[in-house]
Amino acid sequence: MLRFTLRRLTWAVxxxxxxTFLVYIALRLGTDPLQSYLRTNxxxxxxxxxxxxxxxxxxSNYVLGYFHWLKNFVSFNWPxxxxxxxxxxxxxxxxxxxxxRLGSLATFLGVIIGLLVGMFxxxxxxxxxxxxxxxxxxxxxxxxxxxxxxxxxxxxxxxxSRWFGNTLFPTSGVYPPGHTGFDLFLMLKxxxxxTIVVSIQIIAVYSRYMRSSLLDxxxxxxxxxxxxxxxxxxxxxxxxxxxxxxxxxxxxAALDIGSIIGGLIISENIFDYPGMGVYFLSAFATGxxxxxxxxxxxxxxxxxxxxLVADVSYAFLDPRIRLD
Amino acid sequence: MTEFATISxxxxxxxxxxxxxxxxGSCVLLAIMVLAVVLSPFTARYGVNxxxxxxxxxxxxxxxxxxxGTDEIGRDMYSRLxxxxxxxxxxxxxxxxxxxxxxxxxxxxxxxxxxRFDDIVMRVTDLFLAFPxxxxxxxxxxxxxNISWLTAIIGDKSSARFVVFLLSIFGWMGxxxxxxxxxxxxxxxxxxxxxxxxxxxxxxxxxxxLLPNSIxxxxxxxxxxxxxxxxxxxxxxxxxxxxxxxxxxTSLGILVGAAKGAVQxxxxxxxxxxxxxxxxxxxxxxxxxxxxRDATDPRLDRGE
Numbered sequence: 312m313l314r315f316t317l318r319r320l321t322w323a324v325x326x327x328x329x330x331t332f333l334v335y336i337a338l339r340l341g342t343d344p345l346q347s348y349l350r351t352n353x354x355x356x357x358x359x360x361x362x363x364x365x366x367x368x369x370x371s372n373y374v375l376g377y378f379h380w381l382k383n384f385v386s387f388n389w390p391x392x393x394x395x396x397x398x399x400x401x402x403x404x405x406x407x408x409x410x411x412r413l414g415s416l417a418t419f420l421g422v423i424i425g426l427l428v429g430m431f432x433x434x435x436x437x438x439x440x441x442x443x444x445x446x447x448x449x450x451x452x453x454x455x456x457x458x459x460x461x462x463x464x465x466x467x468x469x470x471x472s473r474w475f476g477n478t479l480f481p482t483s484g485v486y487p488p489g490h491t492g493f494d495l496f497l498m499l500k501x502x503x504x505x506t507i508v509v510s511i512q513i514i515a516v517y518s519r520y521m522r523s524s525l526l527d528x529x530x531x532x533x534x535x536x537x538x539x540x541x542x543x544x545x546x547x548x549x550x551x552x553x554x555x556x557x558x559x560x561x562x563x564a565a566l567d568i569g570s571i572i573g574g575l576i577i578s579e580n581i582f583d584y585p586g587m588g589v590y591f592l593s594a595f596a597t598g599x600x601x602x603x604x605x606x607x608x609x610x611x612x613x614x615x616x617x618x619l620v621a622d623v624s625y626a627f628l629d630p631r632i633r634l635d
Numbered sequence: 636m637t638e639f640a641t642i643s644x645x646x647x648x649x650x651x652x653x654x655x656x657x658x659x660g661s662c663v664l665l666a667i668m669v670l671a672v673v674l675s676p677f678t679a680r681y682g683v684n685x686x687x688x689x690x691x692x693x694x695x696x697x698x699x700x701x702x703x704g705t706d707e708i709g710r711d712m713y714s715r716l717x718x719x720x721x722x723x724x725x726x727x728x729x730x731x732x733x734x735x736x737x738x739x740x741x742x743x744x745x746x747x748x749x750x751r752f753d754d755i756v757m758r759v760t761d762l763f764l765a766f767p768x769x770x771x772x773x774x775x776x777x778x779x780x781n782i783s784w785l786t787a788i789i790g791d792k793s794s795a796r797f798v799v800f801l802l803s804i805f806g807w808m809g810x811x812x813x814x815x816x817x818x819x820x821x822x823x824x825x826x827x828x829x830x831x832x833x834x835x836x837x838x839x840x841x842x843x844x845l846l847p848n849s850i851x852x853x854x855x856x857x858x859x860x861x862x863x864x865x866x867x868x869x870x871x872x873x874x875x876x877x878x879x880x881x882x883x884x885t886s887l888g889i890l891v892g893a894a895k896g897a898v899q900x901x902x903x904x905x906x907x908x909x910x911x912x913x914x915x916x917x918x919x920x921x922x923x924x925x926x927x928r929d930a931t932d933p934r935l936d937r938g939e
Contacts, residue, residue: 330762334774341777446657449925453918455866457873458910461894469901566765573767577870581895592874595773607770614765 315626319619327608327615328381334607335377338600344369344393347598351393366390367600380604390601392594402590403605407572409485410579410586414571417506421513422564428514429521430553436526444518451515460508460581467504480504483583505582509575513567520563525556558628562621569617573610648851651930658926661919668916672721679714683884687711694902704904706893712908715885720912722878722886723865726799730864733803735857738810743841745811746818753815760808768805772867773876776801795878795886798871802864809863810856817849851931858924862917869913887913 338344348363349355355363364370367390368380383389389399432444468482480503481487490497528534529552537551576588583589587606594602642650653659671678680702681687686709687701695705703712745753763771779785779801780792790796821827822845830840846853865887871877872888873895887909894906 326762337774337778340781341774343781449921450914450918453862453921454914455870455917457870457895458891458914461891461898461906462910465898465901465903465906468899470903473901570765570767573770576767576769577873580874591770610767610770614762614767618761618765 312627316619316623319622323615323619327612330611330615331381331604331608332377334611335380335604336373338603338607339369339373339376342595342598342600342603344598344600347600348393351597363390369600384605384608389605392602393599394597399602399605402602403609406585406587406590407609409584410572410575410588413502413505413509413579413584413586414575415568416502417509417575418513418564418568418571420506421510422517422567424510425514425517426521426557426560429518430525432518433522433525433529433556434548441522444522448515448518451511452519454511456508456512456577457581459511460504460578463504463508464581485585502584505575505578505584508578508582517560517564520560521556524559525552528552528556558625561628562625565617565621565624569614569620572613573606648930652926655922655926655929657922661922664915664919665923668720669724671717672724675717675721679717681711681714683715683718684710685714694897694900694905697904703908704902706905707897712890712904715890716908716912719885719887719890719909720916722795722884723868723888723913723916726795726802726868726878726886727861727865729799730802730806730868731857731860733799734806734860734864735810735853737803738807738856739814739846739853741807742811742814743818743846746815747822747837747841747845756811757815760812763805763808768867769870769874772801772805772871773874775804776871776876793878798868798878802867805867806860806864810853810860813852813856814846814849817852818845821845821848851927854931855924855928858920858927862920862924865913865920866917887916 344367345360345364348360352359365379366383366388368376368378368383370376370379391397392399392402428444428448432441435441464482467478467480471480472478481501482504483501485501486494486497534547534551537547542550572587573591575584575586576591578584579586579588580592587610590602591606593599594606687705688695688709690709693705693707693709695701695709697704701711701713703716705711706715741756745756776792779789780797786792789800818841827840827844830844835843868877868886869888869891872886873892875892877888877892878884878886890909891906891913894909897905
């Protein structure tokens with residue numbers, strides 16, 4: 312087990328380097344960092360340009376340039392952003408915290424509710440409630456997040472106040488404009504709509520996973536064995552059924568947690584929630600290379616890390632998996 | 636009856652499909668939509684860019700001269716919706732076809748050959764499936780859009796052809812995994828061994844035995860690929876990176892994207908109708924895919 316994990320970990324580092332190298336090339340070809348620098352600073356002196364190129368590792372040799380950039384990145388000598396020449400880390404950190412807050416809340420709620428709903432449906436397959444759950448889950452999967460977001464905005468930003476005279480849920484930001492300090496209630500109120508939008512899909516997806524996984528387990532031979540031994544129904548369901556049904560679900564959940572960091576772009580954009588998605592979109596629109604690269608590294612690293620967690624947890628939870 | 640009625644697997648699948656009521660309804664709905672789109676000279680009431688009323692008489696609510704209301708420069712939403720569905724359906728179908736063909740080839744080779752090629756392909760797909768889809772889409776869009784010799788083949792960044800190409804780059808991976816899994820489980824079966832024993836070539840085995848026997852999962856992933864492509868196109872367009880409305884042509888994504896701005900002012904018809912159409916289409920295709928899965932999976936015998 313430990314050896315398996317360690318071996319996967321030693322593979323993760325070269326993969327991380329390879330993927331960030333590919334990202335580096337893609338960004339240099341796609342956003343042209345030099346051009347976007349000149350666009351913002353049209354009167355930059357030659358020395359300034361040379362300094363910008365050197366600190367970002369923008370030499371014409373991509374391999375050398377990448378390793379130059381990597382050296383600066385690892386030694387935390389990060390270049391300043393093109394627009395406004397700001398420090399990158401504080402901004403990235405704030406976005407990261409905001410996104411993790413929204414993403415973990417939505418994922419947690421979504422997975423729990425989804426699993427419960429899936430269990431509820433799987434206990435009586437083919438019944439009316441099973442059909443109802445299935446249909447609603449289908450609807451949830453078929454609604455892209457931006458559509459539910461736009462419709463929620465329409466409802467809460469416009470019509471709720473028109474009908475009831477007050478706004479129930481604000482539709483943008485983390486706090487109202489001009490607010491300072493920390494206020495949990497206000498924050499939760501602002502997070503309500505984005506959380507709902509993100510978790511609708513999670514609920515739909517996980518209820519389907521859980522339903523089919525639990526149905527597979529309930530129809531397997533060892534359930535019959537357990538029953539024939541005279542174990543109580545409740546114990547069979549939870550000890551033998553749900554626990555085994557969770558194995559595939561856990562690995563999928565690990566992958567989903569890994570994609571939180573970069574995966575909430577749509578909802579964040581619509582609700583003006585200052586997270587990683589908004590950060591990426593604005594940086595990408597201006598081609599701000601110094602802002603984009605650390606973002607990419609974080610997202611790639613989290614993807615790789617949770618890919619690994621998924622593999623390891625699968626091997627750990629299911630003894631039938633051979634580790635070779 | 637004294638003897639058993641024998642029916643072919645194809646008929647059996649057909650019968651199972653028809654028993655899925657939601658899917659049959661979805662087929663009818665899609666057929667109506669396709670008909671409306673194909674007959675757009677008759678079904679659309681105005682041209683794509685034709686204004687029902689000249690500004691400043693814009694944002695008319697739904698009424699007799701404009702069933703679904705008009706947009707910010709007075710164009711009829713109903714007609715634009717029909718043109719938008721046309722573009723989205725075409726993009727969805729072509730993307731799904733290309734990515735299914737590529738996915739079948741890659742998945743078949745990976746599953747049948749195994750070894751190093753298999754490892755690499757599966758690692759790459761793992762990574763891409765876990766990486767934020769939209770980010771990968773945007774970055775690769777810019778990257779391949781700036782390669783000039785490629786632009787000559789696949790068109791400008793804002794053309795529908797380019798979007799189809801871009802979405803196909805990502806679309807094949809899901810299909811490849813499914814086909815690979817299918818082939819891995821099929822290739823150990825006796826009839827493949829028998830084919831090998833009589834001296835069939837590898838290519839023949841893949842083409843004549845393995846792929847036809849995987850047709851069910853392939854069809855299912857094809858239908859889900861259509862939904863995926865339509866949704867991805869509208870996501871791109873929603874952020875302004877999709878096919879551009881330069882010549883006034885439109886797509887569902889562009890229409891939904893325009894809703895983002897109109898919502899705050901309370902023009903509900905700008906948002907509700909395109910959103911409803913998009914959800915309806917993806918719901919219908921999802922139902923069909925689900926019914927196809929039920930119909931072609933022999934393990935799911937529901938004892939009829």
